[in-house]
Amino acid sequence: MKDKITVITGANSGIGKAAAYKFAAEGYRVVMACRNLAISKPVQQEIMASTGSQTIDLMELDVSSFDSIQTFCAAFKARYDKLDILIHNAAFLSHGETEYKLSPERVELSFATNAFGPLYMTELLADWLDRSHDPRVLNACTTNIKNFFDPKRAIEFDNLRGEHRATRRYSSYKMYGDSKMAFLMLTFKMAEQWRARGIKVNAIQINRVKLSKETVAKMKSHWKALAWAQNLTNPHPSGMADHYFYLCTSDSFKHVTGQLINHRREIVQPASNEQGLNQLKNIFGSSYYPKYAIEQSNVDQVWGMGQTLIAAHSS
Structure with missing residues (x-):
């Protein structure tokens, strides 16, 4: 699989990190796209030592910045001749x-990182995905x-550039959920746009999983305590990484696109x-997502x- 990128x-x-380990262990060429290279370099070396893989690359990327995305994609194209799997x-x-x-584009940071950055990155790499025999994108x-099962819940489209930040209380938890709902809608739209080109675009619904020390450290007050408490019983990330691998490589999902899994x-x-x-x-189930995600006005x-x-x- 060394030709699979x-x-x-x-x-x-x-x-x-668990996904990078999984793909490397299975013989795939892995590009770790990370914001902080100083923190990421020891992780790259750790995975290479653990898997024996010499085909793990580390490249700088800040997904919240369009300039950084553009620089990354140009560098990636100069280094590689195709892209098989893209995992946001x-x-x-x-x-x-x-x-x-x-x-930097003056968009609320959750939306920039969790939705619009991945959209821009996928558009820039679409022609390289075209070169693969089985291109897959996983979001x-x-x-x-599930908060959108509440009929009163809606994305604050009029405040994504901070238009009302002086009068509306900011909730990072709500913005995170709103941005992920937006990402799901973009998944459906990207799949529709690129279906004819054979690029499959799907989303995976992350269930309970132990959060990394780095993620927990960024949280405030009681959120940090809650995260540590939940980590006592939440499963390790390796299980979800196995799902990443299966959805991106198995024949079972070879022709599936535009779906939440x-x-x-x-x-x-x-x-x-x-x-x-x-x-x-x-x-409380896992079989349905809110119909808000497919309402055309929201998607548009x-x-x-x-x-x-x-x-x-x-421009």
Whole structure:
């Protein structure tokens, strides 16, 4: 599999690190796309020593920055002649943060990192994915999107550039969930856009998993204590990394695109009933996602904003 090239963002900790280990152990050429090279270099060396692989590359990437994404993609294309698997694993997760932070493109940082950055990166690498015989893109989603089973929940499209940050209380937890819902909608749209080119784009719904020390350290106050407590019983990231590998390599998902897949490797369906008892079943189950994700007006707003940002950066 040494001719199979896999890019994993956020590959220096948590599920990303476990996924880099898994793909390397299986003989794939792995590109660890990470923001902090000083922290990531020892991780790269650790994985190489553990797997015996000499085909693990480390490249700098800040997914929240369009300039960084553009630089990474240009460097990747100069170094490699194709891309087989692209895993958007990196995420901005800073629960308890009260300050509204913007990306270099002046977009709320959760949305820049968790949604619009991956969209831009995939668009820039689409022609390299075209060169693969079996190109697959996997987007890391979350069970947090279940909050959208609440009929009052909606993405604050009018505040994604901080337009109302002086009058609206910032909730990093809500913005994280909103950005992941946006990422799911972008998954569906990207799959539709690139279906004819044979590029498969799916999302995986991350279930409970032990959070890395680095992720927990970024959290504030009681969120940090809650994360440590949950880590006592949450499963290790290696299990989810196995799911990453299976969805990106198995024949079972070779022709699947535009789907959300749960931790049982089952395709999750849009809920047809979100009222009463069914709402509770949806929240505590893993078979359905909120129909908010497929409402055309919502999809159009997310896609339109992403394309506007990309066009502005390219002009």
